[in-house]
Structure formats: C-alpha cells, structure tokens
Amino acid sequence: MSDSFKPTAIARAERAGADLRRGLPAIVAVSGGDFLVLAAEKADSATLSRLRERTGPLFLALTPERADTLKIRRYSEGAVLVPVTPETGLDDIAAAVDPADDLDHPLKGPYLAERDPGAARDAAVAGFALAKRMRLLPALLLQPIAQDDPLRADLLSVSAGDVAEAAREDWEGLERVVSARLPLDAAENARIVAYRPHGSAGQEHFAIVVGDIDASKPVLVRLHSECFTGDLLGSLKCDCGPQLRGALARIGREGAGIVLYLAQEGRGIGLLNKLRAYHLQDQGFDTVEANVRLGFGIDERHFALAARMLRDLGVARVRLLTNNPGKVAGLEAEGIAVEGRVPLVFTPNPHNEDYLRTKALKTGHLF
Numbered sequence: 001m002s003d004s005f006k007p008t009a010i011a012r013a014e015r016a017g018a019d020l021r022r023g024l025p026a027i028v029a030v031s032g033g034d035f036l037v038l039a040a041e042k043a044d045s046a047t048l049s050r051l052r053e054r055t056g057p058l059f060l061a062l063t064p065e066r067a068d069t070l071k072i073r074r075y076s077e078g079a080v081l082v083p084v085t086p087e088t089g090l091d092d093i094a095a096a097v098d099p100a101d102d103l104d105h106p107l108k109g110p111y112l113a114e115r116d117p118g119a120a121r122d123a124a125v126a127g128f129a130l131a132k133r134m135r136l137l138p139a140l141l142l143q144p145i146a147q148d149d150p151l152r153a154d155l156l157s158v159s160a161g162d163v164a165e166a167a168r169e170d171w172e173g174l175e176r177v178v179s180a181r182l183p184l185d186a187a188e189n190a191r192i193v194a195y196r197p198h199g200s201a202g203q204e205h206f207a208i209v210v211g212d213i214d215a216s217k218p219v220l221v222r223l224h225s226e227c228f229t230g231d232l233l234g235s236l237k238c239d240c241g242p243q244l245r246g247a248l249a250r251i252g253r254e255g256a257g258i259v260l261y262l263a264q265e266g267r268g269i270g271l272l273n274k275l276r277a278y279h280l281q282d283q284g285f286d287t288v289e290a291n292v293r294l295g296f297g298i299d300e301r302h303f304a305l306a307a308r309m310l311r312d313l314g315v316a317r318v319r320l321l322t323n324n325p326g327k328v329a330g331l332e333a334e335g336i337a338v339e340g341r342v343p344l345v346f347t348p349n350p351h352n353e354d355y356l357r358t359k360a361l362k363t364g365h366l367f
C-alpha cells in the first residue's frame with residue numbers, strides 16, 4: 001500500500017459497484033468520454049426524471065444476449081444501446097431489462113438501437129462487468145457527463161481498466177487465510193482451507209482436503225460450484241446435491257483428494273439471478289435459454305481461481321470428477337494437467353430430467 005489511503009483502482013471499482021447496487025449512478029470513464037451509469041433494474045421514477053432533466057442523450061444499454069431475445073438489431077459488439085425517448089416510461093425500461101413478465105405481454109418495442117454508439121458502447125461493456133460482479137442484471141441507463149458537471153462531486157468514477165483489475169484480483173489475489181480440521185461423514189481425516197482475495201472485496205472460496213495428498217500422482221479433484229438450493233435444501237431441480245456428496249464419498253473411499261467449493265452460485269450469476277432463471281424455467285424456458293433471456297452468458301464462471309487454489313495446495317495434475325468437458329478444458333487452459341475424467345452420474349428424477357437433457361444437448365455434458 002502506498003503512503004496514503006487514497007483508493008486504489010480496485011477500491012474505486014468496488015465502491016462504484018456498491019453505489020450501483022444501491023440504485024445510485026457511478027461515472028464510467030473511457031477514452032471517448034465519461035458516462036453516468038446506473039443499474040437499470042434499480043431505476044425509479046425520481047431517478048428517471050432527474051436523468052431526463054439533464055442535457056445529453058439517455059440510453060438503455062443491453063447485452064447482446066438480451067438484445068437478441070428482444071429482437072433488437074445488433075449494430076455494435078458487446079453492447080446494444082437503445083435511446084430512451086420522452087415517451088419511454090419506467091414500465092418500458094423494466095420490461096426491456098427484466099424478462100420475468102416477457103410472456104405476459106407481447107414484446108414491447110420495436111426497440112431501435114443506436115447505429116454508431118461510439119464511446120457509449122465501451123462504457124456499457126465496462127458497466128456490464130461491474131453490474132455482473134455485483135450480481136445485478138447487466139442492463140444500464142447511460143448518459144454522457146461533461147468534465148465540468150457539478151454532479152461529479154457526489155459520484156465515484158471508474159475506468160474500464162479499474163473494473164478489469166478488480167475482477168483479476170478476485171482470483172490472482174486469492175490467498176490462503178486459515179485451515180482447520182473438519183471430520184466428515186465421508187472422510188474423518190479431512191481439512192477445510194479458506195481462501196480470500198487479498199486486495200479486493202471478492203468472494204471467499206474453500207478447499208476440502210481429504211487425507212494426505214500425493215502430488216507426484218494426479219490427484220482426484222472435484223470443482224464444485226456452490227448451489228444453495230441443491231447442496232443445502234436438497235432441491236430436485238438439479239444434480240448438485242448428489243454430485244457434492246457423491247464426490248466426497250468417492251474421495252473418502254479412495255482415501256485422498258480435494259473438493260474445491262467455489263462461490264460461483266448459478267454458474268457465476270449469483271443466487272438471486274439463478275432464482276430469476278428458475279422463474280423463467282417455470283414458464284417453460286430451459287436453463288440455457290433462461291440465462292440468455294436475463295442477459296447473461298450461458299456460463300459466467302472462470303477457472304483461474306480453481307487453478308490458483310490447486311497450485312497453492314501443491315497440485316498440478318488432476319483426475320477431475322465431472323461430466324462437463326468445459327471444466328476440463330477450462331482448467332487445462334489455466335495450466336493444470338487434467339489426466340483423467342471421472343464421471344459423476346446419478347439417476348435423474350422427474351424434476352431434473354429436462355435440466356440434465358438440456359446439459360447433454362446444449363452444453364456438451366457427458367452422461
């Protein structure tokens with residue numbers, strides 16, 4: 001840390017992200033100009049009127065995934081900007097942003113996207129990254145802000161680089177904080193090791209280490225993405241609970257191995273957004289369609305953090321307990337040698353049959 005307490009790039013990004021979550025604007029600075037950015041799902045009528053009173057065009061920025069759902073022509077990569085006109089009401093914004101009621105009303109619109117959004121596009125892309133990190137829907141209200149605008153005094157300002165740096169610190173800064181004995185049903189000789197990023201307010205992740213790890217051979221490893229509903233509540237909608245317990249049981253039987261319990265709930269979109277996806281699944285969309293409709297990618301996880309934890313535990317070669325070839329490729333891309341794949345398949349139930357079929361058909365899972 002420098003000799004002052006001046007906020008670092010990461011602190012700026014995180015403070016701005018917290019303001020977005022509260023429904024306040026932040027400034028995103030890109031090379032073509034500065035933009036006022038707000039999380040669209042948090043906008044209320046007072047905020048919208050204040051923005052309308054300002055000079056300068058007001059846009060609704062949507063991800064390409066959400067734009068496709070709304071059949072909006074994509075003139076720009078990474079973000080689609082729709083002008084908010086005086087006729088656009090809060091209801092229209094809510095309908096464009098949140099798919100919860102897509103089926104209750106025919107598509108609003110037509111929405112006409114800006115053909116050449118220029119720097120606003122770059123600001124939107126950085127804003128999406130910030131919103132996703134804060135587990136908000138990636139949809140923004142966006143308006144240029146001048147260098148001499150008095151409003152600036154009250155607002156936090158971030159650059160696209162700040163946002164990227166915060167995301168990187170979430171895994172590059174990951175460090176071991178504590179390790180404790182944790183006798184388990186499946187293996188009495190287990191320990192739990194806690195990790196937390198040093199320089200960001202990013203998530204905590206945990207390694208459950210069973211037995212004595214012999215790193216000269218490939219180690220039996222499971223990367224398990226947190227699933228509150230499946231792991232804890234015994235939800236029948238997915239296969240997470242049986243996979244977690246199955247992995248621990250298998251590792252217990254072999255006598256040694258590691259489960260990484262990663263805070264990547266909902267394939268990285270967060271629990272609340274996963275429940276939004278479940279609400280869409282109640283309306284007939286599958287797990288992949290639901291993510292896309294919400295404006296997210298199909299899988300928002302990254303594997304660098306798992307690789308970092310494995311390296312910290314001295315592990316460079318693994319046999320991976322998974323049905324997901326994407327996990328094998330993701331871990332290999334991060335420099336961990338996956339020398340074998342060990343399937344983790346359980347009998348489906350009537351509630352997760354479709355989910356498992358979708359995984360096999362659309363995300364290449366092997367069952």
Ligand SMILES: Nc1nc2c(ncn2[C@@H]2O[C@H](COP(=O)(O)OP(=O)(O)OP(=O)(O)O)[C@@H](O)[C@H]2O)c(=O)[nH]1
Pocket residue numbers: 223224225226227228238240243264265266267268269274277278287291321322323324327359365
């Ligand atoms: N967004 C979203 N996430 C889901 C849904 N169902 C389960 N999940 C999440 O998906 C993650 C499950 O990931 P994993 O158990 O690693 O499963 P996987 O990527 O299919 O791969 P393997 O289980 O290793 O074969 C958990 O974080 C769940 O919360 C869903 O319908 N939508």
Ligand SMILES: [Zn+2]
Pocket residue numbers: 227229230231238239240241
């Ligand atoms: Zn699950």
